[in-house]
Amino acid sequence: MSLNHKSIELLKKLISFNTISFNANLELIRWAEFYLQQFGAETRLTTSLEGNKANLFATFKAHDGNGLEGGVIFSGHTDVVPVEGQDWKTDPFELHIGNGNAYGRGASDMKGFIAIIMSLADRISSTKLKVPFHFALSYDEEVGCIGVRHLIKDFMQAGFKPSACIVGEPSSMQLVSGHKGQVTYKCEIIGHEVHSSLTTQGVNAIEYASRVIAFMYQIGQEIVNSDNHDPFFDPGFNTFNTGIISGGTAFNIIPNHCDFFFEYRFLPGHEKLDQVERIIHYARDVLVPEMRKVYEFADIKFTQTLSIPAFKALEDSPFIALAKSLTGANQLNAVPYGAEAGLFAENGIDSIICGPGSIEQAHKPNEFIALDQLARCEKFIKKLIAYYTL
Secondary structure, eight states: OOOOHHHHHHHHHHHHSOOBTTSOOHHHHHHHHHHHHTTTOEEEEEEOTTSSOEEEEEEEOOTTSOOSBSOEEEEEEOOBOOOTTOOOSSOTTSOEEETTEEESTTIIIIIHHHHHHHHTHHHHHTSOBSSOEEEEEESOOTTTSOHHHHHHHHHHHTTOBOOEEEEOOOSTTOOEEEEOEEEEEEEEEEOBOOBGGGGGGSBOHHHHHHHHHHHHHHHHHHHHHSSOOOTTSSSOSOEEEEEEEEEOSOTTBOOSEEEEEEEEEEOTTOTTOHHHHHHHHHIIIIIHHHHHTTOTTOEEEEEEEEEEOOEEOOTTOHHHHHHHHHHTOOOOEEESSOOTHHHHHTTTOEEEEOOSSOTTTTTSTTOEEEHHHHHHHHHHHHHHHHHTBO
């Protein structure tokens, strides 16, 4: 399957920008903005509070001049995950081609998709479009889908009303109509420090943290053993994970402080977070009163640090039917990772995930995307453009 050489040139440029989430992405965004403006796109930027990161929303108007009503969004995030501590065989920020693959950080997740849509900007601009096409390039997806929230709020306040969105996360060009939601919390335990020989006079923050974690594990096992599973997802149930824990100063001191971070991934329809509330009530109603019998200022605090909504598209939506016909897919899939699709969908935009590359290659050393996957994506987008051509 042939691939436009321009796609490789653009992918090389995109990978050269070191847009790890803790870095700025402005250089990439300004470059992409200038590139799309050359083909007639009208652009909007929304910046982070610090001013070092930005989203780009670029619009190609329909032939009748309409740029606001209806149309399709191509959505891709510009940030990538760190490379430190990984065994890379090549420079992660230089594109390398070999064995039918393109190697580099972000090649799969998800600069490959961005390269394809940008390579077709000239085709879009020279086409008599029935509806507008929009490019949405966001920041800080990898750390909680932060930038896209500002992007969506901005274009909606400006009067844009897109009807559909393709989120180009790596799905091996399969149609994905569902992903789990995710929330993360910091749990802070405040105990009372004394010498370890005086255990009855202290409140061991680490031990109380372990009791919260053990209760969380118990709830997780209840979920696994329940009948409330959805076979569309893998695993088909809600899950907890404790990812980071820290506390204590010495083996012979009762620790007065302990922090841990946990995440909860949940199925669509479970947005009330009842299981998380059980954990918070257990800490507040059972553990804290027990702790304060020894030390009146002991406490357990929970702070939500991230929230991504679950996503499940309507299977009878016209846009999904169109995507099926253009890709030849006969089924819809779910993915275990979170994405921006849920945020577009909860704002009334008919969304689907479909992008080149495999999530199995994302975030790993020597990340790559198969050139054939890029070619399949290009073919799909060309068909979509043709469908919306007068």
